[in-house]
Amino acid sequence: MSLPPIDAIASARLTIRPVRESDLDDLLEINGDPEVTAFLPYSTWQSALDGRSWLARMAALGEAGSGRQLVLELGSSAKVIGTLLLFRYEESSARAEIGYVLGRRHWGQGLMHEALEAFCAHCFAQLxxxxxxxxxxxxxxxxxALLLRVGFTREGTLRQRWTAKGATYDVHxxxxxxxEWPAGGGRSRSGPG
Ligand SMILES: CC(C)(COP(=O)(O)OP(=O)(O)OC[C@H]1O[C@@H](n2cnc3c(N)ncnc32)[C@H](O)[C@@H]1OP(=O)(O)O)[C@@H](O)C(=O)NCCC(=O)NCCS
Known part of the structure; x- marks a missing residue:
């Protein structure tokens, strides 16, 4: 069975909703910034073509039922300021992975914390x-820091897990x-690793 569709999730400042082709201009501004993509597995977007290829890959994940690509729309402007991906869905274990990106001028304002709180609640309660x-x-x-703040536990470190953009690196x-939800939300915890 596929991951159920996600329509829209509201938080105080954001709407989290499925990506649309019309979001690609805003997303080029975000993913065209090398500081934003520094720790991401994909290269900095150079043109609209990079955005369209990315959208096609995300659409394929959605069609396979193993992922959902969402965006963060800032309520005050209706501008798309970031992305949130739910992927590697394993139905029998009822688990999935998250990935997230925020445009640089919105960093440090608690926006991704707010998005993840709303999104985790939705994943546990609705999905x-x-x-x-x-x-x-x-x-x-x-x-x-963000994940610990939201209430995730650091469970370990996988050594030399990925090679991307010419570098091999570990991951926590x-x-x-x-x-653990929502009791763990907002507390910092770290385990081994
Ligand atoms: C990671 C990212 C999403 C954080 O988003 P953000 O909205 O700026 O984070 P928040 O403001 O919600 O901060 C959450 C916590 O992280 C801490 N934090 C944020 N930026 C930090 C930094 N540069 N160094 C240390 N801690 C930081 C905040 O202090 C906050 O903790 P607090 O509530 O205890 O103060 C954003 O930096 C980003 O998009 N980076 C580029 C893409 C990326 O690396 N994605 C993740 C791939 S795994």
Missing amino acids: GLRRLEAEVNPANEASN VYGLLRE
Whole structure:
């Protein structure tokens, strides 16, 4: 069975909704910034063509039922300021992985924290997921801090897990269980690794 569709999730400042082709201009502004893509597995977007190829890959994930590509729309402007991906869905284990990106001028305002709180709640309550996972490069301080702040537990480190853009790197693996939600939200916890 596929991941159920996600229509729209509202938080105080954001609407989290499925990506559309008309979002690609805003997304080029975000993913065309090398500081934003520094820790992402894909190259900095150079043109609209990169956006269209990415959208086709995300559409294929959606059609296969193993992922859902969402965007973050800022309520005050209706501008798309980031992305949120739910992927690697394993139905029998009711688990999936998350990935997220925010445009640089919106960093440090608690926006991704707000988005993840709303999104995790939706995944556990509406999609029936039991476990959410994330993998983060240890050098990505903002992302590691974010997950701990949301309530994820750092469960370990996978050594030399990925090679991308000419570099091989470790990842910290994070997990959040439905039974920990929402009690774990907002507390910092780190485990081994
Ligand atoms: C990672 C990212 C999504 C964080 O988004 P954000 O909205 O700026 O994060 P928030 O403002 O919600 O901050 C969440 C926590 O992380 C901390 N944090 C944010 N940026 C930080 C930084 N550069 N260094 C250390 N901690 C940081 C915040 O202090 C906050 O903790 P607090 O509430 O205890 O103060 C954003 O930096 C980003 O898009 N980076 C590029 C893409 C990327 O690396 N994605 C993740 C791939 S795994």
